Amino acid sequence: MSQQNNFPHGQTRTFSRASSNTWLQQDLSLASNPTRKPLRVLCWTICLLLALETVLQVRSHYRYGQSVLNAFSQETLYVTDALTGLKVLRPNHVFHGTEVDIRTNGLGLRSPSISSAKPADTLRVAVIGASTAQGAYARTNEDTFVYRLGKLLERSHPATHIEVINAGIAGYGLTEQRRMLEKIVLPLQPDIVIAYSGFNDFAEYCRDQTGETDGLPRARRVGLPLIEPPSWLLAIDVIRKNTVSLRSSATDKKPYRSAEALDLTPYKRKLDDFFEVAKRGNVKLVFATNARAFRRDQPEAEQLALSETARYYNPCFDLAGLHTLHDRHNAAILEATRRHGAHSVPLHDLIPGGRRYFVDANHFSDEGEKSAAEHLHRFLNRSSLLRDN
Amino acid sequence: MSLPSLHFFIFAIVVFGANALQLDRLSARKNMLLAASYYFYMCWDWRFSALLLAVACINYFAALRIEGSRSDAARKRWLAFALVGCLGLLAYFKYANFFIESVATLLSRMGWHPELPLLNVLLPVGISFFSFQGISYTIDVYRRQQDATRDFRDFALYIAFFPTVLSGPITRGRQMLPQFTSPLPYTEERGLEGLYLIFRGLTKKLVFADTLALQIVNPAFSQSQDYSTSFLVIAVYAYSLQIYMDLSGYTDMARGVAKTLGFELPENFNRPYQATSVSNFWQRWHISMSGFFRDYLFFALGGSKYGNTYVNLLITFAAIGIWHGGAWNFIVYGLLHGLVVGLERLLRDRYKSWGLIYFVDNTIFPYFAAFLSLNFVAFSRVLFRSDDLDSALDFLAAMLTDQGETHLVPVLGLAALVISIALHYTPRDWDLKILARFRRSPAIVHSGVISGVALLLIAFSSGSATFVYFQF
Numbered sequence: 001m002s003q004q005n006n007f008p009h010g011q012t013r014t015f016s017r018a019s020s021n022t023w024l025q026q027d028l029s030l031a032s033n034p035t036r037k038p039l040r041v042l043c044w045t046i047c048l049l050l051a052l053e054t055v056l057q058v059r060s061h062y063r064y065g066q067s068v069l070n071a072f073s074q075e076t077l078y079v080t081d082a083l084t085g086l087k088v089l090r091p092n093h094v095f096h097g098t099e100v101d102i103r104t105n106g107l108g109l110r111s112p113s114i115s116s117a118k119p120a121d122t123l124r125v126a127v128i129g130a131s132t133a134q135g136a137y138a139r140t141n142e143d144t145f146v147y148r149l150g151k152l153l154e155r156s157h158p159a160t161h162i163e164v165i166n167a168g169i170a171g172y173g174l175t176e177q178r179r180m181l182e183k184i185v186l187p188l189q190p191d192i193v194i195a196y197s198g199f200n201d202f203a204e205y206c207r208d209q210t211g212e213t214d215g216l217p218r219a220r221r222v223g224l225p226l227i228e229p230p231s232w233l234l235a236i237d238v239i240r241k242n243t244v245s246l247r248s249s250a251t252d253k254k255p256y257r258s259a260e261a262l263d264l265t266p267y268k269r270k271l272d273d274f275f276e277v278a279k280r281g282n283v284k285l286v287f288a289t290n291a292r293a294f295r296r297d298q299p300e301a302e303q304l305a306l307s308e309t310a311r312y313y314n315p316c317f318d319l320a321g322l323h324t325l326h327d328r329h330n331a332a333i334l335e336a337t338r339r340h341g342a343h344s345v346p347l348h349d350l351i352p353g354g355r356r357y358f359v360d361a362n363h364f365s366d367e368g369e370k371s372a373a374e375h376l377h378r379f380l381n382r383s384s385l386l387r388d389n
Numbered sequence: 390m391s392l393p394s395l396h397f398f399i400f401a402i403v404v405f406g407a408n409a410l411q412l413d414r415l416s417a418r419k420n421m422l423l424a425a426s427y428y429f430y431m432c433w434d435w436r437f438s439a440l441l442l443a444v445a446c447i448n449y450f451a452a453l454r455i456e457g458s459r460s461d462a463a464r465k466r467w468l469a470f471a472l473v474g475c476l477g478l479l480a481y482f483k484y485a486n487f488f489i490e491s492v493a494t495l496l497s498r499m500g501w502h503p504e505l506p507l508l509n510v511l512l513p514v515g516i517s518f519f520s521f522q523g524i525s526y527t528i529d530v531y532r533r534q535q536d537a538t539r540d541f542r543d544f545a546l547y548i549a550f551f552p553t554v555l556s557g558p559i560t561r562g563r564q565m566l567p568q569f570t571s572p573l574p575y576t577e578e579r580g581l582e583g584l585y586l587i588f589r590g591l592t593k594k595l596v597f598a599d600t601l602a603l604q605i606v607n608p609a610f611s612q613s614q615d616y617s618t619s620f621l622v623i624a625v626y627a628y629s630l631q632i633y634m635d636l637s638g639y640t641d642m643a644r645g646v647a648k649t650l651g652f653e654l655p656e657n658f659n660r661p662y663q664a665t666s667v668s669n670f671w672q673r674w675h676i677s678m679s680g681f682f683r684d685y686l687f688f689a690l691g692g693s694k695y696g697n698t699y700v701n702l703l704i705t706f707a708a709i710g711i712w713h714g715g716a717w718n719f720i721v722y723g724l725l726h727g728l729v730v731g732l733e734r735l736l737r738d739r740y741k742s743w744g745l746i747y748f749v750d751n752t753i754f755p756y757f758a759a760f761l762s763l764n765f766v767a768f769s770r771v772l773f774r775s776d777d778l779d780s781a782l783d784f785l786a787a788m789l790t791d792q793g794e795t796h797l798v799p800v801l802g803l804a805a806l807v808i809s810i811a812l813h814y815t816p817r818d819w820d821l822k823i824l825a826r827f828r829r830s831p832a833i834v835h836s837g838v839i840s841g842v843a844l845l846l847i848a849f850s851s852g853s854a855t856f857v858y859f860q861f
Contacts, residue, residue: 044836
């Protein structure tokens with residue numbers, strides 16, 4: 001005796017009563033768990049990706065003393081200063097890893113403790129800037145070019161008590177650097193301020209390029225909010241930082257912005273504001289131009305390799321555009337220092353490019369830190385700035 | 390919400406989980422899928438969700454009225470209502486500016502120079518796809534090939550089903566609505582096959598299509614005068630593979646997501662560049678779209694039975710061209726294909742009387758025909774890729790004059806091109822064997838493969854949310 005079971009879409013299955021129990025059992029076990037394996041695969045996949053992220057976080061913690069765990073333990077590297085509203089390093093803290101050893105003072109700077117009132121017969125030099133000034137790849141505070149400059153000055157001027165303050169904070173653009181000068185550095189009464197502004201202002205050029213083209217407003221999509229990958233996710237960050245070449249083209253110019261046509265007026269205005277604040281604070285200002293690893297005279301493949309992080313952070317520019325942009329910004333710095341009667345140090349000319357002096361596109365290697373300190377020291381020695389104090 | 394994004398990943402997991410928990414509760418499952426589909430579409434632009442609803446309402450009510458009407462005149466009225474509604478929306482959003490510009494050009498050639506204002510409207514993503522789904526359903530009901538559904542929720546889900554809403558495949562009501570009424574039994578194999586398809590599609594899109602576009606196609610088409618003839622010729626083939634990897638990658642993802650939810654979508658590609666004629670190419674390329682035009686336009690015009698077959702073919706292919714966008718280059722592209730398909734038909738009917746029997750019946754002929762078809766398709770796509778007719782002519786001029794200095798194709802682009810060709814010409818059963826092996830392997834192996842591919846995709850992803858066919 002047999003029975004016919006009708007399934008949707010015309011599928012039929014014939015089975016005998018004797019075997020029906022076995023069949024039903026099989027079918028029920030399938031029917032009860034048809035999503036088990038796909039779910040298991042998904043769970044395993046999420047576990048594997050989480051494991052990779054954990055490994056990267058542990059590695060980061062081991063190497064740099066920083067991971068996502070710091071956020072939970074109130075140990076983040078950066079905090080917002082309640083008084084000034086500025087992002088600074090976590091005050092009076094030690095961040096220890098095999099690659100870095102960052103010690104911060106009470107002001108949240110990568111510097112030794114410093115009294116708010118300047119002692120008599122002391123020459124105070126402050127270096128303002130971004131990650132390069134802070135010493136992004138300098139293992140210890142003593143490896144930063146700012147500290148080395150202090151040591152060189154001490155050696156060349158043994159009779160003078162010299163304090164060099166590192167007021168570089170990663171991620172700062174010129175606006176934040178001006179506020180740092182105004183709110184934190186000037187109250188410390190420095191005699192000389194050295195600015196090494198870095199390249200964070202470039203990021204604004206790549207932000208929001210949509211909207212208006214040909215002077216005509218374009219209609220925009222208005223979608224529901226999207227979930228973006230969090231910035232602390234190291235797996236994405238590590239992969240993307242090291243694979244820029246896969247996503248960029250040496251031949252295609254269309255997706256890139258023209259660095260020649262960029263209006264640098266906002267940047268020049270920021271420079272003017274910075275100089276004005278320095279003038280009002282009555283400090284001698286030395287502005288260093290920004291050095292970079294990739295140079296036009298290198299073979300193109302080397303330039304592409306050296307500029308990888310710069311292209312990662314500024315995806316709207318190609319290699320030629322980045323060269324132009326760096327050159328135009330440095331020219332703007334030199335022009336502003338001339339106009340404001342300040343001093344300039346052309347570090348972009350003095351520090352050669354290449355892996356010897358740079359870890360990535362813009363951050364100094366140990367040799368680079370040393371070279372920057374030496375060039376700044378040489379400039380200060382030759383200028384009248386130290387003698388006048 | 391881009392398909393290759395964290396947001397979509399989370400969305401897909403939530404929908405998959407919710408679907409898995411409600412396999413036995415059909416009504417709740419459909420409610421969830423409908424809400425998820427509208428949410429997905431609203432992530433692109435919430436304002437246009439009203440369009441989705443409008444297309445669903447128009448076709449749902451028109452189909453019910455058609456089925457309920459006794460007189461042919463009333464049936465025709467309701468069909469016309471649905472066609473005017475759907476095609477009107479499509480015409481306004483997609484073709485209004487094309488018509489305004491064309492009229493302005495015509496008038497200026499006649500000596501008038503009126504300032505006709507262009508519309509500042511966005512093209513709602515997927516409108517060509519979901520409006521055609523609505524039309525196909527209503528026509529099927531009109532032709533009595535399908536019963537009108539009484540369940541508005543099912544119909545709204547058919548129109549808005551999130552795997553297909555952006556870029557197809559253009560499904561038919563008779564393919565999807567029965568699956569919503571009585572879903573196929575959910576099987577582990579289908580779920581795993583879905584995962585395989587999702588990652589295969591992502592790889593096609595991010596690794597191959599985007600690399601070909603970035604390294605070869607975009608530079609060649611944006612600055613053709615800078616490139617040598619050899620580079621531009623390679624770019625023509627690269628574009629054919631890019632667009633195939635792009636749309637078939639999307640289709641794989643759509644089919645994969647649908648499978649993980651327990652639904653089957655039709656295949657949309659069948660190794661199109663192995664076609665032995667241009668007619669055969671259209672049976673293998675974007676099958677759901679070409680099938681739509683065959684069934685609802687070519688046959689409606691009389692097909693090969695009534696009227697002039699060649700004129701019917703030309704009209705159908707011109708419509709296929711214009712479906713891709715309101716521009717003359719698309720129309721010329723369609724007409725060219727219509728012309729060649731007509732010629733092939735003529736040849737098929739007359740080759741014996743023309744004394745070509747020895748040539749056509751030769752064993753080498755299929756290879757020769759495949760070579761010819763591939764080249765016709767690839768080079769006609771210069772029209773398809775260019776912004777307008779002038780740019781297409783500029784590209785062809787640059788190709789013929791060989792004035793550019795760049796000869797070398799970037800290594801990465803070349804690698805993507807060679808692998809794409811190799812993948813396209815591998816036997817189909819290799820793919821099936823890989824899939825079968827993938828299905829059999831333990832969960833941890835699946836996860837390892839998926840994780841590895843996911844990391845590779847992160848490296849290749851340009852962050853661009855769009856697929857080529859999103860603009861159509």
